[in-house]
Amino acid sequence: MAGLSEIPSIEEMVKRAKLSFTEKFPGCHPNIITCAPGRVNLIGEHTDYNEGFVFPMAVPMVTIMAGCIDMTSSNITIATTDQLTDEPRIVEFASPTKDAPLLPGNPAWANYVKGVIQYFNLAPVPGFKAILVNSVPLGGGLSSSASLEVAVYTFLEALTGVVAPDLQTKALACQLAEHKFANMPCGIMDQFISVMGKAGHGLLIDCRSMESNLVPIVDPNLSVLVVNSNVRHKLTGSEYPDRRRQCYAAAEIMKVKSLRNATVKGLADHKDQMDEVMYRRARHVIGEISRTVEATEALKLGDYKFFGTLMVQSHNSLRDDFEVSCSELDELVSLALECDGMYGSRMTGGGFGGCTVSLVDSSYISQVVAHIQGKYSGSATFYVTTPSDGATVISK
Numbered sequence: 001m002a003g004l005s006e007i008p009s010i011e012e013m014v015k016r017a018k019l020s021f022t023e024k025f026p027g028c029h030p031n032i033i034t035c036a037p038g039r040v041n042l043i044g045e046h047t048d049y050n051e052g053f054v055f056p057m058a059v060p061m062v063t064i065m066a067g068c069i070d071m072t073s074s075n076i077t078i079a080t081t082d083q084l085t086d087e088p089r090i091v092e093f094a095s096p097t098k099d100a101p102l103l104p105g106n107p108a109w110a111n112y113v114k115g116v117i118q119y120f121n122l123a124p125v126p127g128f129k130a131i132l133v134n135s136v137p138l139g140g141g142l143s144s145s146a147s148l149e150v151a152v153y154t155f156l157e158a159l160t161g162v163v164a165p166d167l168q169t170k171a172l173a174c175q176l177a178e179h180k181f182a183n184m185p186c187g188i189m190d191q192f193i194s195v196m197g198k199a200g201h202g203l204l205i206d207c208r209s210m211e212s213n214l215v216p217i218v219d220p221n222l223s224v225l226v227v228n229s230n231v232r233h234k235l236t237g238s239e240y241p242d243r244r245r246q247c248y249a250a251a252e253i254m255k256v257k258s259l260r261n262a263t264v265k266g267l268a269d270h271k272d273q274m275d276e277v278m279y280r281r282a283r284h285v286i287g288e289i290s291r292t293v294e295a296t297e298a299l300k301l302g303d304y305k306f307f308g309t310l311m312v313q314s315h316n317s318l319r320d321d322f323e324v325s326c327s328e329l330d331e332l333v334s335l336a337l338e339c340d341g342m343y344g345s346r347m348t349g350g351g352f353g354g355c356t357v358s359l360v361d362s363s364y365i366s367q368v369v370a371h372i373q374g375k376y377s378g379s380a381t382f383y384v385t386t387p388s389d390g391a392t393v394i395s396k
């Protein structure tokens with residue numbers, strides 16, 4: 001369809017991975033191939049680290065890891081085909097031991113890989129060679145980092161023949177890798193959905209109990225349109241940790257374990273003890289947690305209109321109270337809301353750039369794309385995404 005970017009199929013990505021692997025490592029055959037998706041969050045933003053609800057779905061953009069065991073060395077060699085600024089695009093390091101653990105360093109992209117290897121404590125990791133090929137836009141707010149971590153973990157499971165006892169263990173190890181090796185204190189959403197996503201479904205995750213429920217999204221008349229503002233977001237700066245701290249401080253003042261346990265009334269009762277910014281941060285989180293639950297109920301009933309209304313409320317709250325949007329994302333949402341066939345639109349992910357997500361009547365997609373493309377002050381990229389499967393082993 002005109003204006004839409006095509007998402008390469010998994011088969012195409014695997015082909016690319018095999019080809020790049022044999023170019024980089026002549027004479028070797030990549031018999032182990034794994035795949036893990038990025039995600040788009042439909043609603044429930046900045047709620048995961050407040051023990052709230054989130055409602056993401058896995059997208060068909062993926063990281064593929066292809067490689068093989070190295071019988072002759074205990075070294076690990078990883079190459080990436082991504083157009084990164086932090087060269088080199090190939091790294092070699094010794095497999096970690098108790099006495100010589102892996103540590104973060106340069107290049108930055110390799111830290112996500114090293115972190116997962118370090119926290120993969122199911123079995124010793126033998127030497128291996130591998131290539132990483134990725135179709136999740138980097139810095140696009142679609143969680144290229146979680147897809148990378150989860151692809152690596154899944155690769156290590158296939159390489160060692162030992163799988164995590166459960167999916168939570170796997171997702172939490174990947175989250176830990178991101179905390180410790182990428183210095184990003186993320187919540188659990190991105191790793192959970194990359195591990196647990198299922199085709200045709202969104203996943204309602206309760207970030208307090210860590211239980212999750214699949215909610216079908218299979219109506220051909222409903223499309224999930226992702227628009228990349230092409231403003232590259234970077235969440236390892238101070239904004240994300242600052243937001244976390246402000247939320248925790250608000251919970252402490254309200255004497256609740258987390259903002260999940262806070263109420264609108266409780267917030268009003270403690271307003272005088274908070275500064276105005278902290279009050280607004282907490283107001284966003286409390287409202288967003290309720291919106292997320294209401295939105296999934298609406299979706300189950302096929303009430304896309306109400307789901308869309310809640311998406312717009314979510315965006316406005318992220319923009320005004322949580323202050324994680326930016327002018328380009330606001331512009332994309334406003335343009336989307338001018339269109340016929342539009343149920344709702346919002347920024348998605350951590351914010352400060354990246355993508356918007358919109359729920360659209362499928363028959364209006366080309367009109368919507370043409371309208372936004374014609375009026376957006378920047379240059380956006382458009383994807384229609386379908387809810388996809390979580391991590392898989394393609395061959396081993």
Ligand code: GAF
Binds near residue numbers: 044045189351
């Ligand atoms: C980023 C984080 F990694 C997630 O854990 C989540 O907090 C999200 O921002 C905001 O909802 O993607």
